[in-house]
Amino acid sequence: MSTITKKEVIDRIAENTNTRRAVVKPVVQSFLDEIIEELAKNxxxxxxxxxxxxxRIRAARRAQNPKTM
Structure with missing residues (x-):
């Protein structure tokens, strides 16, 4: 399994749709901003x-610093 960055997603969409990267980038960013905004509203x-x-709300856990263990 590998990781893909937002830049790579933008580049692929631009290539697949024959659209300039400068046009695709704000659309992708707007889409991600909307997801973040809706999640912030729960x-x-x-x-x-x-x-x-x-x-999802999870119970708090006690953190431990591995350097001090």
Whole structure:
């Protein structure tokens, strides 16, 4: 499994749609900003045939610094 960056996503979309990167970049950023905004409101986002984004509250855990163990 490998990691893909936002820049690589933008480059691929630009290439696949024959659109300039300068046009694709703000669209992708706007899309990501909307996801962040909705998650900040504790809303659930569902993209059919892709996945679901939602926030979950988890119990606090005690952290340990491995250098001081």
């Amino acid at each position: 809303n659930r986002l569902e993209f059919r045939d892709f996945g679901v984004f939602e926030t």
